[in-house]
Amino acid sequence: MDPYSIFSDIVAGRAPASRVFEDDDVVAFMDIRPFTPGHVLVIPKQPARNLAELDPEIGAKLFQVGQRLAAALRDSEVAADGVNFFLADGIAAGQEVFHVHLHVIPRTSGDGFGLRGRPTSPHRADLDYLASSIRGTLERS
Numbered sequence: 001m002d003p004y005s006i007f008s009d010i011v012a013g014r015a016p017a018s019r020v021f022e023d024d025d026v027v028a029f030m031d032i033r034p035f036t037p038g039h040v041l042v043i044p045k046q047p048a049r050n051l052a053e054l055d056p057e058i059g060a061k062l063f064q065v066g067q068r069l070a071a072a073l074r075d076s077e078v079a080a081d082g083v084n085f086f087l088a089d090g091i092a093a094g095q096e097v098f099h100v101h102l103h104v105i106p107r108t109s110g111d112g113f114g115l116r117g118r119p120t121s122p123h124r125a126d127l128d129y130l131a132s133s134i135r136g137t138l139e140r141s
């Protein structure tokens, strides 16, 4: 099944989901292959395959709901000691489902989850060079 439509089907109530939150703009539900117990996904109701297609106001809403969920993951029986947010935008970033989603991942010490690999500590000149390129692109957008 097309994964893009799976999340659309969840929004429409045609596919099963263990929902934790819903309003006019977003739905949050349990990830069926959680990185850690209590892993929640927050998605926009309006489909957007990637960040470029996502209304920035809805993007802000995803983060707001993620903040509330983070508090709930600490205070509920999930009993998280910490929380990671993760969002994969594009295949190279590990995106598998092409309907934007914010992962809200509860953390406890020693749970084994984590980003791996930070191969270099570049020189300041290299950081400045890329900063200048990104700044220039932002100024033109």
Ligand code: AMP
Binding pocket: 006, 015, 017, 030, 031, 032, 033, 034, 041, 087, 088, 094, 095, 096, 097, 098
């Ligand atoms: P990503 O690699 O960021 O695209 O992550 C997609 C996530 O969606 C994975 O963590 C999957 O386990 C999760 N997922 C895929 N299908 C479903 C579904 N039907 N219900 C809940 N989570 C799903």
